[in-house]
Amino acid sequence: NQTTTRQARFFSNQSIQQRLPVLICILLLITILTFGWMSYRRVRSSAIEAGEIRLRSLSNQLSNMFAQQAQALVASSRAAASREPLKKFLLSNGRDSTDEVRKIIQSLKRDSTWVYAEIVNKQDEVMLADSSSRTAAPISFQQLRSEGKIDTNRVGKIYRSGDSMYYPIVTAILNGKDISGYLIRWRLMHATKDAINRFTLLLGDSVTLYVGNMDGSLWSDLATPVSFIPAGIDGPREPFAYNRNNGEYFAAVAPVNNTQWLIMTEMSANRITGTAASFLKTAIITGFALLLVGVLLTWLLSRSITTPLKKLNSAAASIAGGDFSKKVSVEGKDEIGQLAVSFNTMVDEIYRSQKDLESKVRERTAQLETSNAELESFSYSVSHDLRAPLRAINGYSIILKEDYAEKLDPEANRVINAIISNATMMGKLIDDLISFSKINKRETHYHTVDMKLMAERCYQELQQGQQSAKVNIEIDDLPSCYGDGSLLKQVWLNLISNAIKYSAKKETPYIRIGYQKEAERVIYFVQDNGVGFEMKYVNKLFGVFQRLHKYEDFEGTGIGLALAKRILKKQGGEIWANAEIGIGAVFYFSLPVHNGKADIK
Numbered sequence: 001n002q003t004t005t006r007q008a009r010f011f012s013n014q015s016i017q018q019r020l021p022v023l024i025c026i027l028l029l030i031t032i033l034t035f036g037w038m039s040y041r042r043v044r045s046s047a048i049e050a051g052e053i054r055l056r057s058l059s060n061q062l063s064n065m066f067a068q069q070a071q072a073l074v075a076s077s078r079a080a081a082s083r084e085p086l087k088k089f090l091l092s093n094g095r096d097s098t099d100e101v102r103k104i105i106q107s108l109k110r111d112s113t114w115v116y117a118e119i120v121n122k123q124d125e126v127m128l129a130d131s132s133s134r135t136a137a138p139i140s141f142q143q144l145r146s147e148g149k150i151d152t153n154r155v156g157k158i159y160r161s162g163d164s165m166y167y168p169i170v171t172a173i174l175n176g177k178d179i180s181g182y183l184i185r186w187r188l189m190h191a192t193k194d195a196i197n198r199f200t201l202l203l204g205d206s207v208t209l210y211v212g213n214m215d216g217s218l219w220s221d222l223a224t225p226v227s228f229i230p231a232g233i234d235g236p237r238e239p240f241a242y243n244r245n246n247g248e249y250f251a252a253v254a255p256v257n258n259t260q261w262l263i264m265t266e267m268s269a270n271r272i273t274g275t276a277a278s279f280l281k282t283a284i285i286t287g288f289a290l291l292l293v294g295v296l297l298t299w300l301l302s303r304s305i306t307t308p309l310k311k312l313n314s315a316a317a318s319i320a321g322g323d324f325s326k327k328v329s330v331e332g333k334d335e336i337g338q339l340a341v342s343f344n345t346m347v348d349e350i351y352r353s354q355k356d357l358e359s360k361v362r363e364r365t366a367q368l369e370t371s372n373a374e375l376e377s378f379s380y381s382v383s384h385d386l387r388a389p390l391r392a393i394n395g396y397s398i399i400l401k402e403d404y405a406e407k408l409d410p411e412a413n414r415v416i417n418a419i420i421s422n423a424t425m426m427g428k429l430i431d432d433l434i435s436f437s438k439i440n441k442r443e444t445h446y447h448t449v450d451m452k453l454m455a456e457r458c459y460q461e462l463q464q465g466q467q468s469a470k471v472n473i474e475i476d477d478l479p480s481c482y483g484d485g486s487l488l489k490q491v492w493l494n495l496i497s498n499a500i501k502y503s504a505k506k507e508t509p510y511i512r513i514g515y516q517k518e519a520e521r522v523i524y525f526v527q528d529n530g531v532g533f534e535m536k537y538v539n540k541l542f543g544v545f546q547r548l549h550k551y552e553d554f555e556g557t558g559i560g561l562a563l564a565k566r567i568l569k570k571q572g573g574e575i576w577a578n579a580e581i582g583i584g585a586v587f588y589f590s591l592p593v594h595n596g597k598a599d600i601k
Contacts, residue, residue, distance in 0.1 A: 024298040025291065032287030039283060044276035048250065051272035052239035055252035058203055058265045067257035070155045074258055077171040080108055081183045086119065086173050090180040094127045105130055108185055115166065116186040122179055137186055138166045150182070155259040157213045158189060160225055165189040191222035206271045210264040214255065233262065241269065394420060444484040444570065451524065452478040454485070455513050458492040462500060471500055476514040479522055481591045487567045494560040495526040495587050503530035503584065521590045529584040538577055564589070
């Protein structure tokens with residue numbers, strides 16, 4: 001953070017002529033990099049999409065080609081299995097037509113890729129095998145059957161035996177609708193040079209072909225088994241990307257009909273995205289060339305702007321020193337020239353406004369002094385002139401009650417009590433109103449205030465002489481604050497007395513005084529389990545003479561919360577409340593942390 005701050009301070013200390021080229025350089029660099037990268041991503045995405053389409057098309061074409069060959073192989077095996085000598089051979093349990101069957105088996109070995117053939121009965125016993133073959137079957141017929149139901153309509157899976165790979169064609173020998181046995185032919189999987197050349201012409205030298213079993217048990221490049229095919233390929237899917245040998249590749253898979261095989265075509269990601277990489281390199285070179293040209297033009301432009309600005313700055317410094325005679329001499333009718341004219345006009349207006357303002361300040365100061373004197377006179381009248389007749393009314397009413405209470409009827413005594421009560425209440429209203437009006441005039445004295453000790457003493461002061469039930473109060477370990485202690489004491493007295501008053505009718509009155517810490521302020525709160533109030537009237541709580549309960553139920557003048565709000569506002573704080581009828585109320589007030597002087601625990 002300190003390094004970043006030093007860099008920002010260094011940059012801000014440079015002149016516009018220096019900062020403008022740097023700023024334009026940064027903007028151009030961001031634009032070039034953003035445009036180049038977005039363009040590269042679009043070109044790369046298009047190249048990948050084209051490569052995927054090509055791979056999908058090649059996989060489908062090869063799948064169809066292999067499917068046609070497989071269909072021909074299955075058809076030739078069916079034709080051989082339907083010949084009568086094979087049926088007679090199996091029905092006679094190998095005694096009839098043995099020579100004819102041997103000739104049929106030999107005829108099925110059309111080239112050297114057909115390595116083995118045999119006939120088994122329906123009990124999976126080998127009845128006749130190709131005795132001229134030097135290669136045995138990679139796995140027995142019983143193992144083929146153990147892998148699942150024998151499918152006589154498809155070419156079987158690819159099996160590995162040593163360094164070679166083979167696949168079977170199993171064809172049922174039918175006697176009517178019943179299966180008498182099976183004809184099994186094994187063929188070597190080995191692509192010839194001619195086949196590889198044809199595949200290369202079809203695929204191109206950038207695409208590689210792989211063939212594998214649908215269950216993923218074996219994959220091959222048509223010549224040797226391979227082990228790097230992505231795991232989990234067990235069926236057709238959309239073109240996908242995967243990594244091997246620290247390289248990225250794209251591939252597409254398609255099933256081969258009439259077989260248990262999958263065809264996969266693969267292409268290196270570098271071959272697909274090579275065009276995009278070349279485009280990115282060209283874009284970066286071009287972008288940096290444009291960047292150099294833009295910085296040069298910006299530097300030349302900044303010089304034409306900063307020279308007249310320096311003149312304006314010199315004139316502004318002179319005016320700041322009190323010399324209003326300084327004028328700006330800038331030639332030209334462009335925006336800077338217009339600014340110079342406006343600047344000179346502004347200087348003249350400031351000079352005239354300064355003279356007018358000094359005159360108005362003297363006039364308003366005199367008016368304010370007169371208003372303050374009148375306000376003090378009004379406060380004196382309220383404090384003395386209104387209190388004298390009020391004390392007389394209250395005093396005579398008390399005398400009348402004490403001397404003539406026995407001679408008056410009950411209604412007269414009730415009226416006298418009402419007069420005494422209202423006179424007393426009016427005296428309190430006058431006192432509170434005077435205190436409320438003097439808050440803003442009072443000078444505040446800030447110091448560190450122990451809020452926990454103050455809250456405890458306020459509660460003890462309020463409890464002295466009270467005959468009400470003991471209140472269960474809980475005071476947290478409140479943090480100290482920095483403020484005017486005498487004013488904050490008035491806030492605590494108002495909030496705690498309200499909590500005691502409004503929870504007094506509960507069987508077990510409970511009050512909690514706590515706090516919440518925030519980064520810039522401390523929030524104190526007073527919570528009670530009293531009568532509460534409706535939240536829709538919460539805005540009325542802090543107004544002068546605003547009450548939410550009847551005087552007969554809870555006495556009070558309605559100024560205490562307004563006084564607390566003004567005290568807290570004067571010290572930079574706030575006050576608010578939250579309550580629920582019959583549950584209780586919580587009054588919050590906050591005080592700011594002044595330069596770390598509040599001792600927040």
